[in-house]
Amino acid sequence: MKLAILDDWFDTLRTLPCFTKLDGIDVTVFTDHEPDPDRLAERLKPFDAVVLFRERSAMTAQILRQLPNLKLISQRSVYPHVDVDACTANGTLLCSNMHAGTPSFAAAEHTWALILAAMRQIPQQMANMQAGRWQMGVGKTLNGRTLGLYGYGRIAKAVETYATAFGMNVLWWSSEAGRARAKADGKTIASSRDAFFSTPDVISVHVRLKPSTRGLITAHDLALMRDDALFVNTSRAGLIEPDAMLNALNAGRPEKAALDVFDVEPITWLDDPLITHPNVTCTPHIGFVTEDEFELQFSDIFDQVAAYKNSAPIHMINPSVWDQTASQ
Ligand SMILES: NC(=O)C1=CN([C@@H]2O[C@H](COP(=O)(O)OP(=O)(O)OC[C@H]3O[C@@H](n4cnc5c(N)ncnc54)[C@H](OP(=O)(O)O)[C@@H]3O)[C@@H](O)[C@H]2O)C=CC1
Numbered sequence: 452m453k454l455a456i457l458d459d460w461f462d463t464l465r466t467l468p469c470f471t472k473l474d475g476i477d478v479t480v481f482t483d484h485e486p487d488p489d490r491l492a493e494r495l496k497p498f499d500a501v502v503l504f505r506e507r508s509a510m511t512a513q514i515l516r517q518l519p520n521l522k523l524i525s526q527r528s529v530y531p532h533v534d535v536d537a538c539t540a541n542g543t544l545l546c547s548n549m550h551a552g553t554p555s556f557a558a559a560e561h562t563w564a565l566i567l568a569a570m571r572q573i574p575q576q577m578a579n580m581q582a583g584r585w586q587m588g589v590g591k592t593l594n595g596r597t598l599g600l601y602g603y604g605r606i607a608k609a610v611e612t613y614a615t616a617f618g619m620n621v622l623w624w625s626s627e628a629g630r631a632r633a634k635a636d637g638k639t640i641a642s643s644r645d646a647f648f649s650t651p652d653v654i655s656v657h658v659r660l661k662p663s664t665r666g667l668i669t670a671h672d673l674a675l676m677r678d679d680a681l682f683v684n685t686s687r688a689g690l691i692e693p694d695a696m697l698n699a700l701n702a703g704r705p706e707k708a709a710l711d712v713f714d715v716e717p718i719t720w721l722d723d724p725l726i727t728h729p730n731v732t733c734t735p736h737i738g739f740v741t742e743d744e745f746e747l748q749f750s751d752i753f754d755q756v757a758a759y760k761n762s763a764p765i766h767m768i769n770p771s772v773w774d775q776t777a778s779q
């Protein structure tokens with residue numbers, strides 16, 4: 452069996468203990484990204500199976516038509532960048548690890564790393580020290596402040612548990628269905644969407660990107676935020692209306708942003724006005740990048756590949772789930 456792993460840009464999977472589950476399988480790891488569909492199809496022709504590190508290479512009908520011998524696609528998490536109908540037409544089995552590992556703790560912890568770094572100006576304080584300057588940037592205490600959480604899903608709930616430990620008040624907003632679930636769980640929901648944006652000291656967004664949530668957070672929403680507030684995004688940049696984040700920071704509302712996700716990843720140029728903005732704390736999409744999380748998630752993926760090779764039963768999810776989720 453020949454397996455291609457796509458978009459493992461830093462060749463990290465090979466270092467995981469669970470990689471040994473692929474023993475006996477001829478594995479090729481592609482550390483570059485091939486954006487051209489026909490060239491990607493050409494690249495994949497020799498392979499029986501493909502593992503998608505995340506939603507970077509779309510498995511479209513155009514590609515799958517050229518891969519009649521592709522037997523298995525296993526993708527981490529669930530995104531709509533794999534054409535389910537084309538897989539069915541092709542006889543390609545599509546699996547995900549979605550129901551096994553969840554990325555909630557790693558991403559939630561990283562959300563807090565960003566909040567703390569921004570509130571205490573840690574990157575700036577460290578840069579000053581390393582430049583030989585002993586200066587004191589005055590930070591903000593979290594205790595007693597209000598955290599606004601947008602989206603009532605796995606990561607938002609994990610983020611909330613740490614907020615409680617910091618003595619923060621939590622105010623929620625989500626889709627109507629999310630708000631109904633939050634209300635049933637006894638959470639405090641903002642009286643209106645506008646009230647949600649105008650009240651908190653920190654707002655963190657935890658929503659999936661799909662056609663209906665693209666541009667969900669608008670320039671109007673950001674302009675409602677306090678002029679001393681922090682906006683945090685570890686979900687997807689496409690949830691924010693194009694250019695709204697930079698314009699809002701330049702207008703001074705919110706004061707700061709802490710970002711793990713960007714419109715184009717990886718960035719390939721210097722002087723990006725958002726990333727180099729003095730009021731932005733940023734990281735290169737590392738919310739889920741921990742040894743523990745990788746092991747948890749790819750262990751499932753590699754089990755599926757090995758099960759397929761050994762003709763053993765594979766954990767599958769209902770294809771209709773693919774319609775419910777999406778990303779960039
Ligand atoms: N930075 C990183 O490395 C990582 C980022 N992520 C990202 O974090 C985000 C959250 O993931 P996770 O918590 O697992 O997702 P979940 O699916 O558990 O939760 C998503 C939430 O979004 C809500 N939602 C959906 N549509 C809307 C809408 N129109 N308005 C408001 N809320 C809406 C859902 O509510 P409902 O379903 O009730 O409508 C749900 O509460 C995702 O974007 C994911 O891609 C995840 C892991 C790592």
Ligand SMILES: O=C(O)C(=O)CO
Nearest residue numbers: 505506528554738739
């Ligand atoms: O699982 C996710 O949504 C991530 O951002 C990591 O790819």
